[in-house]
Amino acid sequence: MTEEPAQPLVLFVDDEPSILSALRRLVRPHGYRVLLAAGGAAGLALLAEEPIDVVVSDMRMPEMDGAEFLEQVRERWPSVGRILLTGYADIQATVAAVNRGQIQRHIAKPWDDRELLLAIDDALARRRLEVENRALLQLTKTQNTELQSLNAELANRVRARTQELEQVNAMLEKSFEQVKENFLLSIQVFSGLLELREGGLAGYSRQVADLARRTARRMGLGARIEEDVHSAGLLHEIGKIGFPDALLRKPVSAMNAEEIVRYRRHTLNGEAALLPLGHLQHVARLVRAQHERIDGKGFPDGLSGDAVPLAAQALSVASDYCAAQSGRMAEQHFPPTQALQLVRGGTGIRYEPEVVEAFELALTDEPEDKPRDRHISASDVEPGMVLARDLLTPKGTLLLAAGHVFDARLVRQIREFANREGVRLALFIRLPDEDVTPASSRPLAAQGTSHG
Incomplete structure (x- = not known):
């Protein structure tokens, strides 16, 4: 903030030396510094050189009267206080001085000392307020400029950081998609290992997986469960990987008691093989539950009713349909129409009616891609x-x-x-x-x- 002088500086302008002396004697005891000018031109010269706070000018002066003098003061030093002394009763001249010079006070001669001192004090107080206001406005302007600069810098930093985060997120998303693609690819490769064995059927697990996923979609189970069902379809026979070739080729209906016991453990073996993979926890549970039945006569846990997940039933109905046609279920290879009749016969026994209904709709769906x-x-x-x-x-x-x-x-x-x-x-x-x-x-x- 701008510092004010230790003593206020007052300029008296009058063409009569006696009046100037009287004015100086009046204000000196009050701690003011005083400058004197015998006319308007001399007063303007002093204003150009000194930091004057208040001007007290006589109205009637030769060459330049008080109205003209104060008008120039207002134009050149608008913050300087302006007081007019009028020595005659000329209302029009006073009004003109007020309008032209925008004076703060006008006092008639002979003046009252108390009134004049109060007028000077008021002018000085106004002057201080104006100076402080200007300083505050300048400070506010400076701070606003600094704040705008800081805001702009902050905005640039936020923008740059946001761009960095967007780039990182894009990279992470791309990496995640690549990991996901590679993971799904690994599942497909893994599911094909069993089909390399003698007795394996090319593309069988993929057919089951696609049909099971379409069934889950028809039931409205959601994208996440659809993907789990699809993965479970690809891996639903992974527990048979340790079977000898002869058992792998044999239909379930032709197995002896010992082989049936071993066959029924393939769901548990499949779950155990998948559990170490964190992303396949849900898939592992579906592989375990693929032979459960809603009448409670399935394996390995004998689940019944609502305890058999709908996702597992979607896998089961697709697997049974494909198994009937491939010879896995019985020595006879059933055509699609008879395989569908076998599925319908399991309604309310193996599968919920809504699962069979969704399965039949899925059979009519076009390929997904x-x-x-x-x-x-x-x-x-x-x-x-x-x-x-x-x-x-x-x-x-x-x-x-x-x-x-x-x-x-x-x-x-x-x-x-x-x-x-x-x-x-x-x-x-x-x-x-x-x-x-x-x-x-x-x-x-x-x-x-x-x-x-």
Whole structure:
């Protein structure tokens, strides 16, 4: 804040020396510093040189009267206090002085000492307030400028930090999607191991998984449960991986008592194999419950009624339908219509009616991702092409996942694999005009041909 002088400085302007002397004697005892001017021009010169606080001017002066003098003071030093002494009763001249000079007070001659001193004190107080107000306004302006600068800097920091977080989140999301894709790919590869065994059926687990997921979707179980059901379908026979080939080929109806006991443990073995994987905890429970029945006659826990999860029933109905056609259930291979009749016969016994109803609707659904693609051979694949459907070996094991982008190295590997194994790989390539974002490249899985 601007510091004021130790003593207020008062300027008296009058063309009569005696009056100036009288005014100086009046105010000196009150601690004011005093300057005297014999006319308007001399007063303006002093104002230009000294930090004057209050001007007391006579009205009638030669060359420049008080009204004109105070008008110039107002224009050049508007914060200086202005008091007019009028020595004659000229109302019009006083009014003109008030309007032109915007004086704070006018006092008639001869003046009253007390009135004049009060007028000077009031003018000084007004002057101090104006100076303080200006200082406060300047301080406020300076602080506002600093605050705006700080706000702008903070906004820039927040913006930069937000961009960093968005980039990090995008990277994390991309990494999560890649981990998720690789995890699902691993499940598909894992599920195909059993199908490499003698007696394994190419693509069987994938058919069960797809049908079970569509059934869960028809029941409105939610996206998370749909994915769990799909994963459980891919892995629902993983507990049979230790079965000898003869038992793996044998239908359930042809098994002896000892084999039935071993067969019934495959759900427990499957759960035990999956439990160490944190992301597959729910999937493991579905694998365990896939042979439970709502009448309580299932295994391994004999659950009944509402205790049998609907997700497990979705897996069970899809598995039973496919097993009836594949010869896993009985030595006879049932056609789709008879397999469906077997499922319907389990309504209220094995499955809830709503599960069977959803299953029948799921059978009519179009493939979830009906690709627009064209069929080519391994010799025709070129770098830059995008795989439209999963590529499987003739035994049904996953070789490459849909969405893979071929590069020169992979093209060479595909051709070498086809020639070495003596197989014809049917690849489905996305049409170039399809608006798709290719998935990131994935490593070539061992023993892996085309599947829709």
